Amino acid sequence: MQSIIEIETKVDELVERWTPQRADRLRRRALDPGDFQDLASAGYLTLAVPVDHGGSFSGLSSIGAMTRILAKVATVDPSLALVASMHPTVAIWWALPTDPPSDIASTWRAEIDEVFAAVMSGTWLGTITSEPGTGGDFMKTTTSATHVEGEMYALSGIKHFGSGSGVLDRLITTAVRDGHSVEPFPDIFVIEAADWPSGAVDGMSLIAPWDGVGMKATQSHGASLEGVLARRYSWSGGWxxxxxxxxxxxxxxxxxxxxxxxxxxxxxxxxxxxxxxxxxxxxxxxxxxxxxxxxxxxxxxxxxxxxxxxxxxxxxxxxxxxxxxxxxxxxxxxxxxxxxxxxxxxxxxxxxxxxxxxxxxxxxxxxxxxxxxxxxxxxxxxxxx
Ligand SMILES: Cc1cc2nc3c(=O)[nH]c(=O)nc-3n(C[C@H](O)[C@H](O)[C@H](O)COP(=O)(O)OP(=O)(O)OC[C@H]3O[C@@H](n4cnc5c(N)ncnc54)[C@H](O)[C@@H]3O)c2cc1C
Missing domain, CATH: 1.20.140.10 (Butyryl-CoA Dehydrogenase, subunit A, domain 3)
Structure with missing residues (x-):
């Protein structure tokens, strides 16, 4: 495991290498997957992994290192920094100590073990939660989730602003299970979307390729979900x-x-x-x-x-x-x-x-x-x- 100082030093070296490319980077309209491999190799992903799962995250106090690293990346490439920031802002939903209800405690702990084992082996987390017309309020989620089997559900709805689509591996989203209400919290699901939209995810169509005038390389695409298979996390209000x-x-x-x-x-x-x-x-x-x-x-x-x-x-x-x-x-x-x-x-x-x-x-x-x-x-x- 690399220490926080080692990770910061490696990211400094990357930023130094990227600095001469700044003008080109500011004009790009797409992300370079190589940048994400470089950041992962520098140990960036592990900053969001709790200490007892092999990373260096020990609570809110660990946020300083992430802010320093992302700020340095932003000096050369704001889009890259914003997309990379989705990883810790999603991971923190699982990274803080929780006390799950007894009936789901073992399932929940197994899910957390699985998430952080995946991150430790190079999985980037992102999110495509926002729905048009909700003003960013996930309590207005309308995407439906129909049970398929086990923890697997078929999601249908419209989602937008999926920053990092195509480079981040797992996109976290919200949906409402058939027969349930959005209250007290919508359910949380994960779509395995590595490479989407260039690689297909069944039922997930690109309806709004990101053409932003700002953060223009973030690939914050909009998607239509029609029966997209997604895994549900057992504790919707765990966060x-x-x-x-x-x-x-x-x-x-x-x-x-x-x-x-x-x-x-x-x-x-x-x-x-x-x-x-x-x-x-x-x-x-x-x-x-x-x-x-x-x-x-x-x-x-x-x-x-x-x-x-x-x-x-x-x-x-x-x-x-x-x-x-x-x-x-x-x-x-x-x-x-x-x-x-x-x-x-x-x-x-x-x-x-x-x-x-x-x-x-x-x-x-x-x-x-x-x-x-x-x-x-x-x-x-x-x-x-
Ligand atoms: C660069 C960028 C990256 C992002 N990345 C992600 C990401 O990775 N994942 C993700 O899930 N989301 C992401 N988001 C989305 C963000 O979190 C918000 O969900 C999104 O910006 C909300 O969009 P909106 O304000 O256009 O709301 P929309 O729901 O699209 O539009 C609703 C509109 O109605 C207006 N409105 C609402 N209520 C009223 C009212 N009472 N009267 C008048 N008008 C009203 C709102 O002001 C808004 O303009 C990103 C956004 C940006 C800009």
């Missing part, structure tokens, strides 16, 4: 006791990726503006304004990451609810301002500022997207003294 940790970890990871994009854009802007004696008042004031956004964004990220590292789930989730919305606004405002300062060339598809401008807009749409995130904050304000 509920850890909801604060899940909220905080996802926010920490995604804010860190976007903060790294902002830092990179500001460093590039600085290298172009520094030393220019002819800088106009508008440009100089814009540069300063963008720097204030960058600074505040970094402070909000540090606040969430530090509370995660301090292993304080309620405080980390409370900070995350504010920081994700706030940093999404700051990132958009920073990139808008800096592109005005850089000039109209920042609208060229070949300008890195054009890519970064669109990439940072992803943060506000990641789970929970704008509306749902605002609802959660309002609910907290209404119910917490």
């Amino acid at each position: 509920a006791a850890h909801i604060d940790s899940i909220i905080a970890a996802s926010a920490a990871v995604w804010i860190s990726i976007i903060a790294a994009v902002v830092d990179t854009a500001m460093a590039e802007a600085g290298s172009r503006l520094r030393g220019r004696s002819d800088l106009g008042t508008f440009e100089a004031a814009g540069w300063a304004e963008a720097e204030i956004d960058r600074f505040l964004l970094g402070a909000a990220r540090d606040s969430v990451v530090n509370l995660c590292e301090a292993d304080d789930p309620p405080a980390a989730a409370q900070a995350a609810r504010r920081a994700k919305l706030g940093t999404a606004n700051l990132a958009e405002s920073c990139l808008t301002t800096i592109s005005r300062v850089i000039g109209g060339g920042s609208l060229s598809a070949s300008s890195p500022f054009a890519s970064w401008f669109e990439d940072v807009r992803a943060l506000g749409f990641l789970r929970p997207p704008w509306g749902l995130a605002t609802d959660a904050l309002i609910e907290e304000l209404r119910t917490t003294a």
